[in-house]
Amino acid sequence: MDKIKNSSSYRHSLFISRHSRAGGNPLEWSTVFGQVTAYAGITGFIGFVLLLTTSCSGPSHNDHSPLVQIEKHSNSNIEYSVSSDPFTYGIEKVAVTNSEKDTLFFIPNRVNHLVSFPCNNCHTQALGNMVSDDPSGKKAHWNIKLNHATDEALTCLTCHSSNDVEYLRLNNEKEIHFNQSQKVCAQCHSTQSNDWVGGAHGKIIGGWAPPRVSNTCVNCHDPHSPAFETRWPSRLNTVKIQELDPK
Amino acid sequence: MFFKKKKNVNEETAPQHTEKCGGDSCGCQQADGFDQVIKKPLDRRSALKGLTAGLLAGTGFLNSSCSVTAGDTDKELASLKWDEYFKGNYQLMTAEEKKATVARLEKMYALNNGGKINISDKGAAKDVLYGYAFNISKCQGYMDCVNACVEENNQDRDSQMQYIRIHEFKKGQMNFEMADDNFYHEVPAAGHFYMGTQCFHCENPPCVDVCPVKATWKEKDGIVVIDYDWCIGCRYCQAACPYDGRRFNWSTPHVPENELNKDQHYLGNRPRKKGVMEKCTFCIQRSRSGENPACVEACPTGARIFGNLLDPNSTIRWVIENKKVFRLKEDLGTEPKFWYFMD
Amino acid sequence: MKVALSMISDGFKEATKGTTAYHIWMSVLTLLMLFGAYSYYQQIVHGLSATGMTDRVSWGLYISNFTFLVGVAAAAVMLVLPTYILKDVDFSQAVLIGEGLAVSALIMCLAFVTVDMGGPARLWHIIPGIGSLNWPNSMLAWDVLVLNGYLFINLSIPFYLLYHHYQGKKPNKSVYLPGVLISVFWAVGIHLVTAFLYAGLPARPFWNSALLGPRFLASAFAAGPALIILTLAVIRKFMNYTIPDKTIDKIAMVVTVAAQVNLIMLGSELFKEFYSITHHSSSALYMFFGVGSKNALVPWIWTSIGLNLLATIALTFNRFRKNHMILYASCALLFIAIWIDKGMGLIIPGFIPGPWGDIVEYFPTWVEVGVTLGIWALGAFVFSILVKIAVPIEMGTLRYKK
Numbered sequence A: 001m002d003k004i005k006n007s008s009s010y011r012h013s014l015f016i017s018r019h020s021r022a023g024g025n026p027l028e029w030s031t032v033f034g035q036v037t038a039y040a041g042i043t044g045f046i047g048f049v050l051l052l053t054t055s056c057s058g059p060s061h062n063d064h065s066p067l068v069q070i071e072k073h074s075n076s077n078i079e080y081s082v083s084s085d086p087f088t089y090g091i092e093k094v095a096v097t098n099s100e101k102d103t104l105f106f107i108p109n110r111v112n113h114l115v116s117f118p119c120n121n122c123h124t125q126a127l128g129n130m131v132s133d134d135p136s137g138k139k140a141h142w143n144i145k146l147n148h149a150t151d152e153a154l155t156c157l158t159c160h161s162s163n164d165v166e167y168l169r170l171n172n173e174k175e176i177h178f179n180q181s182q183k184v185c186a187q188c189h190s191t192q193s194n195d196w197v198g199g200a201h202g203k204i205i206g207g208w209a210p211p212r213v214s215n216t217c218v219n220c221h222d223p224h225s226p227a228f229e230t231r232w233p234s235r236l237n238t239v240k241i242q243e244l245d246p247k
Numbered sequence B: 001m002f003f004k005k006k007k008n009v010n011e012e013t014a015p016q017h018t019e020k021c022g023g024d025s026c027g028c029q030q031a032d033g034f035d036q037v038i039k040k041p042l043d044r045r046s047a048l049k050g051l052t053a054g055l056l057a058g059t060g061f062l063n064s065s066c067s068v069t070a071g072d073t074d075k076e077l078a079s080l081k082w083d084e085y086f087k088g089n090y091q092l093m094t095a096e097e098k099k100a101t102v103a104r105l106e107k108m109y110a111l112n113n114g115g116k117i118n119i120s121d122k123g124a125a126k127d128v129l130y131g132y133a134f135n136i137s138k139c140q141g142y143m144d145c146v147n148a149c150v151e152e153n154n155q156d157r158d159s160q161m162q163y164i165r166i167h168e169f170k171k172g173q174m175n176f177e178m179a180d181d182n183f184y185h186e187v188p189a190a191g192h193f194y195m196g197t198q199c200f201h202c203e204n205p206p207c208v209d210v211c212p213v214k215a216t217w218k219e220k221d222g223i224v225v226i227d228y229d230w231c232i233g234c235r236y237c238q239a240a241c242p243y244d245g246r247r248f249n250w251s252t253p254h255v256p257e258n259e260l261n262k263d264q265h266y267l268g269n270r271p272r273k274k275g276v277m278e279k280c281t282f283c284i285q286r287s288r289s290g291e292n293p294a295c296v297e298a299c300p301t302g303a304r305i306f307g308n309l310l311d312p313n314s315t316i317r318w319v320i321e322n323k324k325v326f327r328l329k330e331d332l333g334t335e336p337k338f339w340y341f342m343d
Numbered sequence C: 001m002k003v004a005l006s007m008i009s010d011g012f013k014e015a016t017k018g019t020t021a022y023h024i025w026m027s028v029l030t031l032l033m034l035f036g037a038y039s040y041y042q043q044i045v046h047g048l049s050a051t052g053m054t055d056r057v058s059w060g061l062y063i064s065n066f067t068f069l070v071g072v073a074a075a076a077v078m079l080v081l082p083t084y085i086l087k088d089v090d091f092s093q094a095v096l097i098g099e100g101l102a103v104s105a106l107i108m109c110l111a112f113v114t115v116d117m118g119g120p121a122r123l124w125h126i127i128p129g130i131g132s133l134n135w136p137n138s139m140l141a142w143d144v145l146v147l148n149g150y151l152f153i154n155l156s157i158p159f160y161l162l163y164h165h166y167q168g169k170k171p172n173k174s175v176y177l178p179g180v181l182i183s184v185f186w187a188v189g190i191h192l193v194t195a196f197l198y199a200g201l202p203a204r205p206f207w208n209s210a211l212l213g214p215r216f217l218a219s220a221f222a223a224g225p226a227l228i229i230l231t232l233a234v235i236r237k238f239m240n241y242t243i244p245d246k247t248i249d250k251i252a253m254v255v256t257v258a259a260q261v262n263l264i265m266l267g268s269e270l271f272k273e274f275y276s277i278t279h280h281s282s283s284a285l286y287m288f289f290g291v292g293s294k295n296a297l298v299p300w301i302w303t304s305i306g307l308n309l310l311a312t313i314a315l316t317f318n319r320f321r322k323n324h325m326i327l328y329a330s331c332a333l334l335f336i337a338i339w340i341d342k343g344m345g346l347i348i349p350g351f352i353p354g355p356w357g358d359i360v361e362y363f364p365t366w367v368e369v370g371v372t373l374g375i376w377a378l379g380a381f382v383f384s385i386l387v388k389i390a391v392p393i394e395m396g397t398l399r400y401k402k
Ligand code: SF4
Pocket: B198, B199, B200, B201, B202, B205, B206, B207, B208, B224, B240, B241, B242, B243, B244, B245, B246, B279, B334
């Protein structure tokens, strides 16, 4: 036999050996085992219940849905302590109204930003009188090239009033001020217009807090060439290139 | 300690000590009615503070850092650093404690860099829950938002840290694995569309659940924030975020002094230190004062919409209620407050 | 008190004297620890950017080793259980070694977690009461609690026993027996909690599997006792402490069964990943076959699978298992295989591809490797000292002199 077994230290060996069990020890291992299991079980169960009740991520995710939050806490009379005014300071605003003349929101004043407005600084005649089919004739706005739909659909006079250079026109020949130019666009682009009034199209400037100030169509789109141009992105992350392609 | 390496003061691992160490100069630790609950931890923290002071004194640390040769500025800095090191979790601080830490941070910046920064501790407003919508049809991949974000939020320039990623997809699929988030060619490229991701400020954020020290949490207005001074840098939250929303400071972040945005918020764009987590905060320093986040302001296409979800008159509500919106990985139950839609 | 002091001083004397081989071994470990400390110093100065980790793969070698060692720590003690079930075996020596191993493995675990922190100076934030432990929400908070609790149990029980043997007294069973049993359950607990740490993250589909916990246990039950067999072999050879063949054979049995179960689970995992390849199989695809030019893990995982198969087959046959040379070799192979499997094969592919599908590979830097080596050396150092002190006490050569 090996010497450990014979050594005295083995007798009171550190762990539960069969010797100690065999000798009718009052502390039967199975009892201890049972107790410990019971304790472990109870502790585990309590822990689990604790986890379920105290943890934010209980079984139901519904309470965490922003939609439920909206349903529960939506409030149409919020008293805001903040306002977008400080962030639109210096921008002269024009109200956009609905058919009942209620103000919906504001857009920046347009005519303040038109470089050659009013038109009668240069033009004394109505636009209708100046139009000519002669390709060799001189153009007042030679730098403007109409790149908006096809020339079959649009000419200058589709949007500009032929009677008064200071005004735009609608299809029903009603004259429209330059500060309300969105009404001209809305005639064809009704979907975009709806989205814009709602807030899904177009950019809100200043702040999210009321009062709402939105860019109007012509703030982002050149009406004579409304599409956005391709250009280079403003940046490249060279570190990321290295990461993605270490070679 | 957050901004620059300085002459005499060690890295943040070794808080320094002055005569003032034992006491609390700002009187910010008087427990008031608001938080009897945290009174105890605070007291224990003070005990820890005292104990550490004792230990340091015992090892002669005290001598070296409080020596008469150290200048007044250094002493003051060391004292501020000391108080900063032992401050509690911002989430559990009383209003006065918040004010005190903000004051200390501003003071430390002034002592270190000579300039003045403004750190706000503005809390969440009532009846506000922020939400964000992103118009996939509009995004052209210009990345102006990314630049604006980096500048606004003082992100580390060396590692080119960016919160926003713009993914370029080939039309015909919306498979992120096939998308490129580091393109550099004229955009929009023919046959491609673009989509931005960032932290989505989940209503049920897994990143918050996993943080072992409660260093990150969801504010009442729905913004998921991080206390940069409480984060221990374990990066568990980064592993838990399904949206790649979090960024870690692998080394000391560096922002040139003249590019530093000095309008800051404690939970927002104040400069970070190395070894802590950070991420998009919906520009908390801007949004809490009513302004749009920098990305919304920078986007030339109006693809980004931000607002108050609890306000039925807000544009974000209109988008959610009138457009066909979706969110990413909705099946995970994270409930992001970031919706995508198309025209 | 006097006895405790004397035990410590005797232990210290015992630990500092020894054969030349022992001294060389300890010096080598010290050198490695110094190298580790220097590497860690580099990491403190430069931040975690000194490691190969990035925002894309934000856990690496440290957490891999941590995960593996939790398994070792757990399995070392779970050996107690067979002492009851297989009534004819005497595992007492193995168990003492096991507890020592558990303590060293736990120290390594805690060290690995600490070096992985971005702000180790702020670690006090985790202490309940002073800081703010996010219990019960964070599995990491659970892990902190269970690991420290386990460390406490595994320090106190052997100390209690040795303390009594040191004085030539018989330890009181009703004191340590419940402790031992709790420690067995606790061992299962630490490993399950560690598995839940990963399995609870739906963000990482590679980890988000119910099988993760059981597989952790199976692989731990293979790797831990395999290490015990190896250490017993070394102790047998270098110390005057006889360990019967029977003990080793029985532990080998445990290793074999665990290795087989582990293989079955591996098989079912592979089936799930590759029979119907979904979006969630990307990590497995990357790990086993590489994606394009990115295939850093491919050699590792196949090595691991090869070694695992080889070792398990060798162990399965009685004839090979009974041959101690083959047994030791198999145990070593199995240990390495599982180390790779838990590290390179589990933690890292969890991050690849990232949430948006980017494949960014991870390569540890020398700083990371240095720190890792240092911590392993620390563990071996602690273990050597523990064994060096415990064995003479157990053999009765080291006794309290009144
Ligand atoms: S997107 Fe990620 S970081 Fe942001 S709240 Fe959700 S889980 Fe957290």
